[in-house]
Structures are given as structure tokens and as C-alpha cells.
Amino acid sequence: MNITLRQIEVFLSVAQFSHVGRAAEFLRISQSAVSMALSQFEDAVNERLFDRSSRKIFLNDAGKKLLPYARKAFEAASEVENFRSDGKVKGRLRIGASTTIGNYLMPFVIGGFAEKFPDTEAVMEVANTAVIARGVLEHDLDLGFTEGPVNEEELTEFFWRKDRLTVFSPKSFIEESYKSDKSAWIMREKGSGTREVFEAAMSKAGIGFKIKMELGHTEAIKKAVEAGLGIGCLSELAVSGEISRGVFRRVHFRNADFSRSLNIIIRKDKYLTASMKAFIDYCLKEDIKTAGYPD
Incomplete structure (x- = not known):
């Protein structure tokens, strides 16, 4: 042969x-x-x-x-x-990241990794959790970073770091008026990790909600909330800047737990190249900080 x-x-x-x-x-x-x-x-x-x-x-x-x-x-x-006898890592990585991670965390991760391993190349796709999981399943992506649970037998999923969602409204809104099931919510689309965590937290707390608008982009949700169309729920990473500047105010639901895990997913049968091993190790060991990230 x-x-x-x-x-x-x-x-x-x-x-x-x-x-x-x-x-x-x-x-x-x-x-x-x-x-x-x-x-x-x-x-x-x-x-x-x-x-x-x-x-x-x-x-x-x-x-x-x-x-x-x-x-x-x-x-x-x-x-x-890509073998290097000097032990240096070389290779190309196809990384998938769900929206919040891709926009607010992964640029810092990839930048730091490239500085430490200059002979590597990383290509990133940003989409919702469902799309990233499918990309990893179909071998279009080497590994994925997701915000919501992924229940696929062919994938291994393990904890990366903590995150929390924040409910927010325009600064001028009265908080008590947004604590009934008549509240107008502006949320991410189905398949988004943020949406899944939000719905699970609200259901567990016994809090009714009505979704007025679904938008596929974090910035679009923030603009809609700023325009007074309703309230939103996004990662602290996405709204901490506007909250600190007084554009938004936090809306507190004390019985709802909006904490969540950010995870790494990979196919169980995936061959782990040296560059993949180095990237996963870097993500797990490096102290990657960004403004607004929860302690």
C-alpha cells in the first residue's frame, strides 16, 4: 500500500x-x-x-x-x-470560542500564547455554544471554549474558569418595576450558553420572565437596553464598563444564582498535538486577567 x-x-x-x-x-x-x-x-x-x-x-x-x-x-x-528537537512548540490551532469568551477573554489568551510560543498560529471562530460544539464534533475546530453545558457523548468537557451573569437595565429605570413576569427581557438566541444559564437560574428560583427580543450579538443587546427597550442579562465581562460609567444599573434577583463555569471542550478521540497541549496548559495555568472579570 x-x-x-x-x-x-x-x-x-x-x-x-x-x-x-x-x-x-x-x-x-x-x-x-x-x-x-x-x-x-x-x-x-x-x-x-x-x-x-x-x-x-x-x-x-x-x-x-x-x-x-x-x-x-x-x-x-x-x-x-512540526517537530522541533529544541523542544519549542510549532503548529497551527483552530480554536472555537462562544461569544462572550471570544470577545472578552480569548484575544488576551491568544495574544499571550503567541508571545510565549511565537512559532504557533491560532485561528479563532466566534459563535454561540451550540455552533462551537458542532465545530469541535465535526473536526472543523481543534478545541472549543464554551459558556454553557454541552451534552455530547463524543466530547470531553472540563472546567476552565468562573464567570457570572449580570442582569442590567438603563440607569433611569426603577428596579422594583422589573421584578415581575411582565418584565420585557432582551436576550441572546437559543443555543447561546448565556441564554441557557439564564433560563435555568430563573426557573430554579421560580421567577417568571417574558422575552421580548432575541439578538445574536452582545453589543446589540446592550444598545437595545440602553435605548430603554427592556432589561438584559449578560456576562459581567460584557457590561462592567457601562455599569461603572453609569450607563447601566444592576438589577438584583437575590434568589437566582447566575454563576457559571466557562469550559474547554475537545473530542474524546482527538489526537493532541504539541501545540494543542501547550495551549490547554497555558489556559489552565496562566493568570489571565481582563477588566471586569469576577474574582
Whole structure:
């Protein structure tokens, strides 16, 4: 069996995009080169690995069974390619972060890591918890950082650090008028870790709530609250600056526990490269502080 690293990379790319043209664009080679490498790879393993239609190409059962082995082989080969006898870490990381982490924490983390390990490269995707979990599950991301619980058998989830949500309103609002189930809430969308933690805390405390508006971005929620459209609930990281400047005021719900854990997620079968190990170790050991982060 004569299999090349390029053939494995082509196989993985076509499996990811289900399209020869998109795989070619991603790999920066011609479509004919992709088709040839894929055909050679199927000949080498003596199996048809895809079902082909006029427009798309899909993994068949044999391809699906081979996929995890091909990923591990490619990742291990990449580790050899990035090997440094001097012990320095080299490699590219695909990191996913849910919205609050991606906007308010991860830039400091990636910046500090790059300074400590200058031969590494980090690419970050910011989305809600559900999207990041799916990216890790589908191997589009090496590891993820999430604000809400992720219940997936194929993922390992472990504690990173503490966070807390803060209910806030415009400074001019009277607090007592926003403690009934008629309150107008402006919240993140379903699938957001912030939304899940908020709903669980309110339900456990027996506090009714009515969501008036769903917005997919933290800054949009803050602007809507500032405009007097309702009250919001976001991470302390996101609103501490406005609270200290008097733009917002905290609304206290003493029976509701808005504390939460920020977690790291990774596939259980993921091959941990040296750069991944170094990044996780850096996140767990370094004292990364940002303004507004809870003690």
C-alpha cells in the first residue's frame, strides 16, 4: 500500500466539503489534481469511499469508517512535520470560542500564547455554544471554549474558569418595576450558553420572565437596553464598563444564582498535538486577567 500524506489530506478535505471544487479551492490545487489524488487513495485502500452525484460527493459507509483513522494519521504526520528537537512548540490551532469568551477573554489568551510560543498560529471562530460544539464534533475546530453545558457523548468537557451573569437595565429605570413576569427581557438566541444559564437560574428560583427580543450579538443587546427597550442579562465581562460609567444599573434577583463555569471542550478521540497541549496548559495555568472579570 503506497499512500501519501497529500492523498490523505485530499480525502479529508473532500469529506469535509462534500464537493471536489471547494476542496480544491481550500487546498489551492486544481480540481483534476483533487480527483486524481482521491482516485489513487481509493485504489490504495482498495475501497470506494464516496457516493457521487452530479453536484456533490458524499462519504459512503466505508468512507465513514475510514475517516477517524485518516484524521489521526494526518494529525500525527503534521506533528512530525512540526517537530522541533529544541523542544519549542510549532503548529497551527483552530480554536472555537462562544461569544462572550471570544470577545472578552480569548484575544488576551491568544495574544499571550503567541508571545510565549511565537512559532504557533491560532485561528479563532466566534459563535454561540451550540455552533462551537458542532465545530469541535465535526473536526472543523481543534478545541472549543464554551459558556454553557454541552451534552455530547463524543466530547470531553472540563472546567476552565468562573464567570457570572449580570442582569442590567438603563440607569433611569426603577428596579422594583422589573421584578415581575411582565418584565420585557432582551436576550441572546437559543443555543447561546448565556441564554441557557439564564433560563435555568430563573426557573430554579421560580421567577417568571417574558422575552421580548432575541439578538445574536452582545453589543446589540446592550444598545437595545440602553435605548430603554427592556432589561438584559449578560456576562459581567460584557457590561462592567457601562455599569461603572453609569450607563447601566444592576438589577438584583437575590434568589437566582447566575454563576457559571466557562469550559474547554475537545473530542474524546482527538489526537493532541504539541501545540494543542501547550495551549490547554497555558489556559489552565496562566493568570489571565481582563477588566471586569469576577474574582
